[in-house]
Amino acid sequence: MKLQAREFTGRHMLIIMLAFFGVIIAVNVVMARFAVTSWTGLVVENSYVASQQFNEKMVAVRTQNDLGWVPKLEVADGKITFTLIDRIGNPVTMSGGKATFQHPTFEAADWSVSLVPSGNGQLSASSAVSPGVWVVNIEIDCGLATPYRHSERILVKDGARL
The missing domain is CATH 2.60.40.10 (Immunoglobulins)
Known part of the structure; x- marks a missing residue:
């Protein structure tokens, strides 16, 4: 029994391309969902106010460290x-x-x-x-x-x- 060779057509290429990009899009959607639901990225409410308090906090840390x-x-x-x-x-x-x-x-x-x-x-x-x-x-x-x-x-x- 001899197998007949099938011709590679444009339809085959279209299916391969859709599957390839479909996987990439699906992975990006999943990763974006994890990123949005797991961490807000918020470190401080207001970075300007936090920067103004930095020196005071460093003095408090040094004072505490000096206690030993x-x-x-x-x-x-x-x-x-x-x-x-x-x-x-x-x-x-x-x-x-x-x-x-x-x-x-x-x-x-x-x-x-x-x-x-x-x-x-x-x-x-x-x-x-x-x-x-x-x-x-x-x-x-x-x-x-x-x-x-x-x-x-x-x-x-x-x-x-x-």
């Missing part, structure tokens, strides 16, 4: 623990605080938790952290004129920080 305090954030077994040690190794007295967990590019999953004193100079909260990369912004009330602020990028896998 060492922060430690732990995430494990459904518990978030924050410890703050002064420059001579003693725990800093903290009356409470707030930890905000933010995905670097997907703000719909952002959430916050209140940190309460749990003894031994620690603040803690019972809350499981879902796996992924998180930027954790912590504000602590420890008797200063302004709250102590700490920001850290962490990776959580299997309910614990890596």
Whole structure:
């Protein structure tokens, strides 16, 4: 049985071209949809106002760094623990605080938790952290004129920080 060779026609070329560009358009639509629904791109509400506050924020950061305090954030077994040690190794007295967990590019999953004193100079909260990369912004009330602020990028896998 001999197979007969088929002729390549303009119709075949049209089908190939439509399939090729159809795939490209479909991928672009899907990627555009992900881009629009996952991150607004908004970093600050008003960049001019943020630029005017930059120097004040840098002075506050330098003042806080001059304290020589060492922060430690732990995430494990459904518990978030924050410890703050002064420059001579003693725990800093903290009356409470707030930890905000933010995905670097997907703000719909952002959430916050209140940190309460749990003894031994620690603040803690019972809350499981879902796996992924998180930027954790912590504000602590420890008797200063302004709250102590700490920001850290962490990776959580299997309910614990890596």
